[in-house]
Amino acid sequence: MxxxxxxxxxxxxxxxxxxxxxxxxxxxxxxxxxxxxxxxxxxxxxxxxxxxxxxxxxxxxxxxxxxxxxxxxxxxxxxxxxxxxxxxxxxxxxxxxxxxxxxxxxxxxxxxxxxxxxxxxxxxxxxxxxxxxxxxxxxxxxxxxxxxxxxxxxxxxxxxxxxxxxxxxxxxxxxxxxxxxxxxxxxxxxxxxxxxxxxxxxxxxxxxxxxxxxxxxxxxxxxxxxxGGIGVCHTYVDKSADLDGAVRITENAKVQRPTVCNALDCLLVHSSVAPKLLPPLAKELGKAGVELHCDARSLALLGAQQAARAVPATDQDWGKEFLALVLAVKVVDSLDEALAHIERYGSGHSEAIITEDHAAATRFLDEVDAAAVFVNASTRFTDGGQFGLGAEVAISTSKLxxxxxxxxxxxxxxxxxxxxxxxxxx
Amino acid sequence: MxxxxxxxxxxxxxxxxxxxxxxxxxxxxxxxxxxxxxxxxxxxxxxxxxxxxxxxxxxxxxxxxxxxxxxxxxxxxxxxxxxxxxxxxxxxxxxxxxxxxxxxxxxxxxxxxxxxxxxxxxxxxxxxxxxxxxxxxxxxxxxxxxxxxxxxxxxxxxxxxxxxxxxxxxxxxxxxxxxxxxxxxxxxxxxxxxxxxxxxxxxxxxxxxxxxxxxxxxxxxxxxxxxGGIGVCHTYVDKSADLDGAVRITENAKVQRPTVCNALDCLLVHSSVAPKLLPPLAKELGKAGVELHCDARSLALLGAQQAARAVPATDQDWGKEFLALVLAVKVVDSLDEALAHIERYGSGHSEAIITEDHAAATRFLDEVDAAAVFVNASTRFTDGGQFGLGAEVAISTSKLxxxxxxxxxxxxxxxxxxxxxxxxxx
Structure with a gap:
């Protein structure tokens, strides 16, 4: 100092x-x-x-x-x-x-x-x-x-x-x-x-x-x-997710206002739904001009898609706040792997799970350590006005x-x- | 740093x-x-x-x-x-x-x-x-x-x-x-x-x-x-105070455990009740071995008292946490003067007024900026156990x-x- x-x-x-x-x-x-x-x-x-x-x-x-x-x-x-x-x-x-x-x-x-x-x-x-x-x-x-x-x-x-x-x-x-x-x-x-x-x-x-x-x-x-003000926000699409909802929520969280702290930065997708979710999602996001930084597994699923603007992710893409139309994408094999990724790379701002499985939702809400944790909703809701506080001076990621x-x-x-x-x- | x-x-x-x-x-x-x-x-x-x-x-x-x-x-x-x-x-x-x-x-x-x-x-x-x-x-x-x-x-x-x-x-x-x-x-x-x-x-x-x-x-x-942990605590005896209560509360706040942060350090007494309050109070405190550091007016009222251990206060006595059987005493002419003294010398820990006047009590509670403000009670109550929290790790004087x-x-x-x-x- x-x-x-x-x-x-x-x-x-x-x-x-x-x-x-x-x-x-x-x-x-x-x-x-x-x-x-x-x-x-x-x-x-x-x-x-x-x-x-x-x-x-x-x-x-x-x-x-x-x-x-x-x-x-x-x-x-x-x-x-x-x-x-x-x-x-x-x-x-x-x-x-x-x-x-x-x-x-x-x-x-x-x-x-x-x-x-x-x-x-x-x-x-x-x-x-x-x-x-x-x-x-x-x-x-x-x-x-x-x-x-x-x-x-x-x-x-x-x-x-x-x-x-x-x-x-x-x-x-x-x-x-x-x-x-x-x-x-x-x-x-x-x-x-x-x-x-x-x-x-x-x-x-x-x-x-x-x-x-x-x-x-x-x-x-x-x-x-x-x-506060720094948000590396994740959304995890669970194997039981409603996939239409997952597309809508992901698109909203990434695209609605990409330059702010509660915008989505990294999508984690369970491997069992990735083949079905990622191609239509990439198409939607592509329309909005979103560039996807993909791990090897998600890239393999999207490589054939003409509409998708997908490039290989680098190590710097994990834990990065993009503040732009860029989304990191990673396929995981379990809720545990998603939780571990969020614990390692999240900034404690806003984290979401898309799931129809009550036990998965409960674990996510219990275990993720962030200012706001969401089930089946866009991380963009972290906001004083949206939360019913009327207005906000800042969004704190500290616990004190x-x-x-x-x-x-x-x-x-x-x-x-x-x-x-x-x-x-x- | x-x-x-x-x-x-x-x-x-x-x-x-x-x-x-x-x-x-x-x-x-x-x-x-x-x-x-x-x-x-x-x-x-x-x-x-x-x-x-x-x-x-x-x-x-x-x-x-x-x-x-x-x-x-x-x-x-x-x-x-x-x-x-x-x-x-x-x-x-x-x-x-x-x-x-x-x-x-x-x-x-x-x-x-x-x-x-x-x-x-x-x-x-x-x-x-x-x-x-x-x-x-x-x-x-x-x-x-x-x-x-x-x-x-x-x-x-x-x-x-x-x-x-x-x-x-x-x-x-x-x-x-x-x-x-x-x-x-x-x-x-x-x-x-x-x-x-x-x-x-x-x-x-x-x-x-x-x-x-x-x-x-x-x-x-x-x-x-x-x-926290530093308490320069005042008690103001208003002109409308119940004087027996004032003696009991002052004695308790000073004597019951003088080495802790919520113990009384400075008594402010309205000039209209000082002649009647101070002699019997000094006698009670004297029995407990309390030394009084008095401003000129309170000293004049106590000088004749054999029982009182009263010495002239110095500038260092105002705003001092004694942590011992010592009490600073000052005569004031109004609630305003008491509030100004507390604002200047208090540490924001525990402050009390002894009064039967509702308007004076209300002003004191409203205007004194401290962690705990009391009407007709001993500052010694500032404590997690006493406040019904069960226990405490510390007493904070910060506002955050x-x-x-x-x-x-x-x-x-x-x-x-x-x-x-x-x-x-x-």
Whole structure:
């Protein structure tokens, strides 16, 4: 771990965030929702300012030679901006986790005890080019009573700066603490490392982006950091699988949105169904432009297929997150072999089995060690919205604090509230 | 953060713990309880072996000039050993958190989803002289399906080694994975730093001991570590307090066991009740041998009292964990002043208010940011057993993962279990 001196500017932001977090923790839902509604309104009424800043980012990005995919991630238009505002509306509609009590009970000695949800304090977020992240994380932090310090990618600096200003303006207008949302406007890369040193000011660091960013944060953060976003996802087609279902689920998990962490990377197929499953599956996937990286047995089954774009797999294909229309395929002889492959190569994100056999389904759910385990469903469902959390700030693959999609509740801690009437410990 | 090469011996232990943790995660409660019952039995039938090893520790301790308090912490006798065995019986009686499902529901699209508790994996524990910790942590880890690597203090090395051997023997006899409990037998201090580097083998590190040990672990651990064990605890006597209750609660919180983290360190008294409360309180505390470190106003009220052992407080007395029969005392003019003092000097462990005023109680519970907040009760109640968790491995003052007493459930994570019938994401 490298350490570095933290600039006075960041230290000042950290202190302001701490003060704001204390005020925010006391705000009732109504006041927070009022501020959030103001943010959504500002996103709609001041669209042109945001779009102008975004055009500047896009122009600079083109000049810098960003790829078409990168430029698309950067792009905001009226529709996308309205989508961001709708996201904020959605956060308003979610229940406030703060103040919720659970495990409440009366102890035998008459003490009344409960755990009460409280905000974590100050959340740091370091992310890449998508400017919507600025608003999404600010809204979720605000609703959960946490202050936040945001550091977006340099490609989106103009868009992010305007969005942050708009959010802070709405906070001020609503009478909420403005420093509850702060954005690091400098694009100096050294500031990321400095942010990661600020364990006294930042209670939890959330990296949102590619594997390199997540690893950098995990390595250098001095405060707790969410580990996640890297998904090497498997689907095992058992010998008892419904093969039509297997084709549909595999196609969805691989093709529906190949660039995200819950997309399928490796298909494991039981040898008894491989001859029947793989040719039609390869045909379907071929239509969608998927390239198959096949082990020797699956390649032999597909070699004759004209439609299939199948090449021999290399050792690097196992345990690889492709984030593209590429799927590794391997034939196995048993559930045990599939489980062993997943244990060795999985990243603990999302793993699925396709089976009609109850015992196989049960073993898979019991034994696979991952944030989300599926029977007869696409790994693409690992998502805060899909899981009914309303929204998510990240998907955690660590086992501490929160695992899988992190929604509002996962941005809280709790305190024990104990009420007596002169109770002393015997 | 310093880094250091990890010895082959520890790496081997780490790999064995990982393998054992996978086997342990699959054991049913019955099998785990069978092993725990065997441990309790061995503690009773092989008492003499343990006591002989303990005598050796005590002799070496005396020769090394350990204090009477240290020697007492080290001491095992038939009664204490039976207490440890009873602790294991208690763990057998607790419900197994592993496999418990929560937040289970049917999503609108027909997916059945739930969070299911799973073990964390491998727990590391670094602790000081009390040999009971070896058995306590091993039992709690075993019940919660976690393997553990234990490193006790060098003073208790002979006792701990025998206890660990006895635990492992009981595991073997019960057919449970023996390497689920491993003890580092070397007293080489460098090994602690090495253990803290083993983030691939150890999922959570628990320091059990004084502030220096906790800080050392927080600073050097590369894996998540429990922060806790340091309690600068306040009790605020409000103007509306029942003063007899205030005396009883203060006396209990300070005197009942002054060497532990939930013992009271600082009493804040509203100026309107200070003249009436402090003289009789000082008399009670004086009987118990408590020394009062008083601010100017409280000293003025106590100066005339013959019974009170009162001296002027220094700046170092505020925010100090005394772990002894010493109490800092300060007169404040309002609840606000008390809240500000606690915010500035508290360690986020346990804080109490004595009041008959509902609004004051509510504000205190709402605004004090600590693991446990009390109304009209002694801070000594912050304890896994007292809170109804059955037992505890540590008391966390961090907000991530678990806060306050950590029992069996706090030694688990969860996975999302999702069951469909051919579900694909639209």
């Amino acid at each position: 490298s350490t570095t001196a933290v600039s006075e500017q960041l230290l000042t932001m950290g202190r302001a965030a701490r003060v704001a977090s204390r005020a925010l923790a006391k705000l009732h839902s109504q006041a927070k929702d009022h501020a959030l509604t103001g943010i959504a309104r500002a996103l709609r009424t001041r669209q042109e300012e945001v779009l102008a800043a975004n055009r500047q980012d896009l122009e600079e990005g083109k000049r810098a030679g960003l790829s078409a995919a990168m430029l698309d991630r950067l792009l905001l238009d009226a529709e996308r901006l309205d989508g961001i505002a709708q996201g904020v509306d959605g956060v308003v509609a979610l229940p406030d986790p703060v103040g919720e009590e659970f495990d409440g009970r009366l102890l035998p000695n008459g003490l009344r005890i409960a755990r009460r949800r409280v905000p974590l304090g100050v959340i740091g977020a370091v992310y890449e080019s998508r400017p919507n992240v600025t608003v999404d994380i600010a809204a979720l932090c605000l609703k959960s009573g946490n202050a936040c310090i945001l550091r977006g990618g340099k490609e989106a600096i103009h868009s992010n700066a305007v969005l942050a200003r708009l959010v802070r303006g709405a906070l001020a207008e609503a009478g909420a603490p403005v420093d509850a949302v702060q954005f690091v406007e400098s694009t100096d890369r050294a500031l990321v490392l400095q942010l990661l040193q600020m364990k006294d000011s930042i209670d939890l660091m959330i990296p949102r982006g590619g594997a390199d960013l997540v690893r950098f944060v995990a390595e250098h953060a001095t405060m707790p950091a969410v580990t 604090h929160a695992r899988g999609p992190m929604g509002l509740r996962e941005l809280t801690s709790y305190k024990w509230v104990v009420q007596g009437s002169g109770h002393v410990r015997p | 310093s880094t250091t090469a990890v010895s082959e011996q520890l790496l081997t232990m780490g790999r064995a713990a990982r393998v054992a943790s996978r086997a342990l995660a699959k054991l049913h409660s019955q099998a785990k309880d069978h092993a725990l019952t065997g441990i309790a039995r061995a503690l009773r039938t092989r008492q003499e072996e343990v006591l002989a090893a303990n005598r050796q520790d005590l002799e070496e301790g005396k020769r090394a000039g350990l204090s009477a308090a240290m020697l007492d912490r080290l001491l095992l006798d038939a009664e204490r050993l039976d207490g440890i065995a009873q602790g294991v019986d208690g763990v057998v009686a607790l419900p197994d958190p592993v496999g418990e499902e929560f937040d289970g529901r049917l999503l609108p699209n027909g997916l059945r989803i739930a969070r299911r508790r799973v073990p964390l994996g491998v727990i590391g524990a670094v602790y000081e002289s009390r040999p009971n910790v070896t058995v306590d942590i091993a039992a709690l880890c075993l019940k919660s399906g976690n393997a553990c690597i234990l490193r006790g203090g060098k003073e208790a090395i002979h006792s701990n080694a025998v206890l660990a051997r006895l635990v492992r023997g009981a595991l073997a006899e019960a057919g449970a994975p023996v390497d689920a409990v491993q003890f580092v037998e070397s007293t080489d201090r460098a090994l602690v730093l090495q253990l803290l580097q083993m983030k691939d083998s150890i999922d959570l590190m628990i320091p059990r001991g004084g502030a220096d040990l906790v800080r050392f672990v927080a600073e050097h651990a590369t894996m998540p570590a429990v922060t 993962h678990a806060r306050g007493p950590m029992g069996l459930r706090e030694l688990t994570s969860y996975k999302w279990v999702v069951q469909g019938s051919g579900h694909v994401r639209p």
